[in-house]
Amino acid sequence: MSTRLRGRPELYTSYGQEMSLLNTRAKALGVLAILAVAVYLPMGMEDDLLRVLNTGLVFAIGAIGLNLLTGYAGQVSLGHAFFIGVGAYTAAALSGDPDGRYIGFGITNPLIWVPAAGLVAAACGLLIAPLATRLRGLYLAIVTLGLVFIGQYFFIEWRSLSGGAQVGREAATPILFGADLTRAGAFSEEQKLFWFFLVLLVIFAVLARNIARSKIGRAFAAIRDRDIAAGVMGVELSRYKLIAFGLSSFYAGVAGSLMFVASGTLGPEQFGLLLSVQFIAMVLIGGVATISGAIMGAMLIAMLPRIASELPHYLPFLSRSPIDSPNIFEFELIAYGALIVAFLLFEPRGLFGIWLRIRTYWKSFPFSY
């Protein structure tokens, strides 16, 4: 078919080459290297650090979903926590003990409850979407904010599903090919979960990237940038907003189903506004309308509690106890806001933008222009 010339990474001899995801040798090698490191990482890492990364991997799936809706399609949603909750409870109910205290169907295979959680959340998203497609900007943000409170009310009151406030229920159990991923065997729980989450993240990241470079992704961007012009170009606004909501809530559902697997329990309080804000922070910090940015942002936000807990070593005035002030929990909350503000002011393209700068610097080295 078509050939590549050595030493001319940006010379393409066919449109297919240019269109492919890893369209330069550097990108292909880089991604391969990152994947290789990621696969071997669990072997040489302490379990408690691995647990932080596991959270990051799951957050990343959710953040990619929010980025499809908010970053690519420009629909600001504060309701992400609701869809994550729907996914979490769907998975917990499906895999729950049929004879237990709460709703359970005993389907412990994650290959079933992960997509099911995504689909139920997507169905909720599609139900909400017709309301949301009539609104935009701030109004949409307010409506989706309302969704979080309505959702939380349902989660708290539906005791046979959620166990109720302050009680909670057991999270989904992943038993894959007869092996319980949450029980230590030849490999520890954290290691097994890491690999499982990594595979899922890679799959969902590639799917999202495909969406982004397709007709659908372009339609999203058109709606975001100029919705009237998009309509005149033949883009059906409500249809694509519907797709954006469906996809985003599917990703949220998947992330929700996995989010509490490591801790083993979930309570209805966890699906509050803070969770939504965390996801907004991941998208803004990572980089709006980029998949790799969403992953970077998710990793950073997942590491924030850990960073906060290390801080008292260096900043003795920070306390580890929630009773004293200032303590690390207050620091964490302030850090979300401060990071969002700082990135919006100084690097609106997020971590992805910082990466672009580094890359451009080395590409044009030693010339600074």
Next chain:
Amino acid sequence: MTETSLPDIGPGADHAASSAPVLTFEDVHLSFGQVRAINGVSLEVRADELFAIIGPNGAGKTSIFNVLSGVYRPQRGSVHLHGTDLLGKKPPAIAKLGVARTFQNIELFSNLTVLDNLMLGRHQHIGYGTFAAMAWLGRARAEELRHRRVVEEIVDFLELEQWRKLPVGMLPYGVQKRVELGRALAMDPKLLLLDEPVAGMNLEETEDMARFIIDIREDLHVPMIMVEHDMGLVMDLADRVLVVDFGTPIATGTPDEVQRNPEVIRAYLGGESEEETS
């Protein structure tokens, strides 16, 4: 609407006098509260014709375009494209019927590259769904490649090669106008609406744009309606001209007729019958 001698300067003027009209726009009335934006305008565009609409600022020229592309809905009148009623249809449906347009103040998707903007013009012609897009390999990839080739022809036609992969927000104004024209062409239009294609351009850019408009007529045979303030361009290119003032039609005819019309001279060209612009 008399059918007298066509201006000999207009290239391709010989196609203009063909039979069934592409677009009929009859007695359209549009008002916003007490403001009458369009007050009984009628026009007819024939195959291969370049129809120009001129008039002072606020005369309702862009409103006519907005009615045509479905953004505004008039209170009265009828609009037909090749016999299909356009009134009451939403903008995407009208786009599907083949009405493409450019905007007075550039409405490009400024974060996207030139190529992506042009591919958005192809949007309605690309036929694959969300799941095919997710899988990418197979249908979606084949379609993208096919339409990419079409888009590259437009890139070639409008001489946009060097800007292909740049986000359009970074491009010079004149080039952005050209990309917008390209995006409209990518829709494979049956009727092309050009809203002030050379507004704010320098002489060289204006000449370039005029050349592209001529090429579109000669090579692609797309009928066009052009709203423009540059009288030189209108009088040189247009087959027929409609003059509107405060939403009311004043005259329709060839550029020569319109320039001689005393009503037009009074309302638009200003003052007594001084020397005409050209």
